[in-house]
Amino acid sequence: xxxxxxxxxxxxxxxxxxxxxxxxxxxxxxxxxxxxxxxxxxxxxxxxxxxxxxxxxxxxxxxxxxxxxxxxxxxxxxxxxxxxxxxxxxxxxxxxxxxxxxxxxxxxxxxxxxxxxxxxxxxxxxxxxxxxxxxxxxxxxxxxxxxxxxxxxxxxxxxxxxxxxxxxxxxxxxxxxxxxxxxxxxxxxxxxxxxxxxxxxxxxxxxxxxxxxxxxxxxxxxxxxxxxxxxxxxxxxxxxxxxxxxxxxxxxxxxxxxxxxxxxxxxxxxxxxxxxxxxxxxxxxxxxxxxxxxxxxxxxxxxxxxxxxxxxxxxxxxxxxxxxxxxxx
Numbered sequence: 346x347x348x349x350x351x352x353x354x355x356x357x358x359x360x361x362x363x364x365x366x367x368x369x370x371x372x373x374x375x376x377x378x379x380x381x382x383x384x385x386x387x388x389x390x391x392x393x394x395x396x397x398x399x400x401x402x403x404x405x406x407x408x409x410x411x412x413x414x415x416x417x418x419x420x421x422x423x424x425x426x427x428x429x430x431x432x433x434x435x436x437x438x439x440x441x442x443x444x445x446x447x448x449x450x451x452x453x454x455x456x457x458x459x460x461x462x463x464x465x466x467x468x469x470x471x472x473x474x475x476x477x478x479x480x481x482x483x484x485x486x487x488x489x490x491x492x493x494x495x496x497x498x499x500x501x502x503x504x505x506x507x508x509x510x511x512x513x514x515x516x517x518x519x520x521x522x523x524x525x526x527x528x529x530x531x532x533x534x535x536x537x538x539x540x541x542x543x544x545x546x547x548x549x550x551x552x553x554x555x556x557x558x559x560x561x562x563x564x565x566x567x568x569x570x571x572x573x574x575x576x577x578x579x580x581x582x583x584x585x586x587x588x589x590x591x592x593x594x595x596x597x598x599x600x601x602x603x604x605x606x607x608x609x610x611x612x613x614x615x616x617x618x619x620x621x622x623x624x625x626x627x628x629x630x631x632x633x634x635x636x637x638x639x640x641x642x643x644x645x646x647x648x649x650x651x652x653x654x655x656x657x658x659x660x661x662x663x664x665x666x667x668x669x670x671x672x673x674x
Contacts, residue, residue: 346460346516347440348391349432350382352448353399353422358560361651362633367401369448370408371565372616372634374572375589375601377408378449378559381576386446387415388578389456395438396448397422397431405448413582430531433522445515445533451568452556453577454514459550466492466548469521470541473514475552480508482560484534486549494547497538509549512556521546566646566655569614569631573599587617601634608638 356368363371369379386394396419398405409417420435432445442463444456454473463471472494474486485508487496497511511534524540525531541547555577559565580586592598592606600606600615608625616634621627629644638647646653 346391347393347395347438347443348386349435349439349443349445350379350394350396350448351428351431351445351513352379352405353397353402353425353431354449355400356449359562359565362562362565362646362648363400365401365649367398367405368559370401370404371449371559372587373451373559373565373568374570374575374599374614375587375616376580378451379405379408380580380583380586381451381572381578382446382448383409383412383415384576384578384580385453385456387581391444391456392416393440395419395435397426397435399425399431408585411584411586413584415581425530426528427530427532427536429522429525429533429537430529432517433525433527433531436519436522439519441519443517443519445517447513447558450513450556450558451572451576452512452514452552453554454512454552454556455554456516459514459552460516462492462550463516463548468493468548469518469544469546470538471516471548471550472538473512473552474509474549475512475554475556476507477510478507480510483508483510483558485509486511488549492548492550493545494538494542494549497534497542499534509551512552513558516550562646562653563655566631566644566653573614604632 352369356363370377392415394417398419399422402421422431426434485498488494557564557568559568587601589599589601592600597612598610601617603618604615605620607623608621610621611628613627613630615632618635619632620637622639625638627642630642631646632638633648636647636649644655
C-alpha cells in the first residue's frame with residue numbers, strides 16, 4: 346500500500362499565514378507540518394508516497410528532496426482538480442490499494458488497523474472518522490453497526506453535543522477511481538462519496554485518538570504548543586531541517602538556533618532567523634521565521650507585518666490528551 350499526500354490547497358482559512366507559503370510547509374514547533382505526515386507514514390511502514398501539488402509547489406518539491414528513507418514523487422496541477430481529481434491524475438503511480446492523507450493535518454490514526462477494517466469490509470473506500478466537540482466546520486458521518494456509511498451531513502448549523510466527522514484520511518481501492526472523471530475538478534466529499542454511498546461502498550473506521558485539521562489560526566496555534574515535545578512518531582532524517590533548542594530558566598521556550606533572543610521570551614516558539622528585540626516582552630507566542638518582534642505580545646501568532654491574538658481555551662476533538670513524546674528538535 347502506498348500513500349497519496351494531498352498538498353495542493355490554497356490554505357485560505359489560514360491567511361495571512363499562507364500568503365507566501367503552502368499550508369503543509371507552515372511550521373509546527375519549528376518543523377513543517379509535512380514532517381509529521383512523513384514521520385507517521387514511515388512509522389507505519391509506508392515508504393512510497395505521491396504528493397498532489399498546486400499552490401507554491403516549488404517549496405514542497407525542494408523540501409521533500411531532503412528526506413531520507415522514503416520515496417517521494419509528485420504531480421503538479423496546472424489548474425485545481427479537487428481532492429479526488431488530483432488523486433485520479435496520479436493513478437499510474439498508485440498501488441491497487443492506497444491511503445490518502447492530508448499534508449496539512451495532524452493525527453495518530455492506526456493505519457494498519459484501518460487497513461484491516463477496510464479489507465474486512467469488502468468496500469471500495471474506508472474513511473477514518475472521529476468525534477469532535479464542534480462539528481460545524483466538518484462533515485458529519487452516519488454509519489451502521491457493521492461500519493457501512495449510511496449518510497453525510499455537510500457542515501451542520503448547530504453544535505449540539507458534538508458529532509462523528511470525516512477525518513480526511515481514506516483507504517481506497519483503485520477500482521473506486523473509475524467513478525472520477527479524468528482531468529476535471531472532482532472532490533471526494535462532495536462528489537465521489539455521495540455516489541459511492543448509493544452503492545453501499547463506503548466503510549467507516551472509528552479513530553479514538555488525536556486529530557486536528559489545522560483549519561484556523563487558533564487550531565494552528567494550539568497545534569504548535571501540543572507538538573512542543575515532538576510528534577507521535579520519530580522524524581525522518583532530513584538535510585535541511587531547522588535545529589531548535591530550549592531556552593530560559595525553565596527551558597520553556599523553543600527557539601531555532603538561528604534565532605536571536607535579547608528581550609524577555611516566556612513559553613513561546615521562535616522560528617528560524619527570527620529576533621526578539623531587547624525592548625520586546627512576549628509570552629505564549631508563536632514567532633514565525635525571519636520576523637523581528639518588538640513590544641509586548643501575549644498569546645499571538647506573530648508574522649511578517651501582522652500579529653494574530655488567540656483565544657485562551659482549547660477546542661480540539663475529544664481525544665486531544667494523547668501522549669506526544671518523540672522529540673523533533
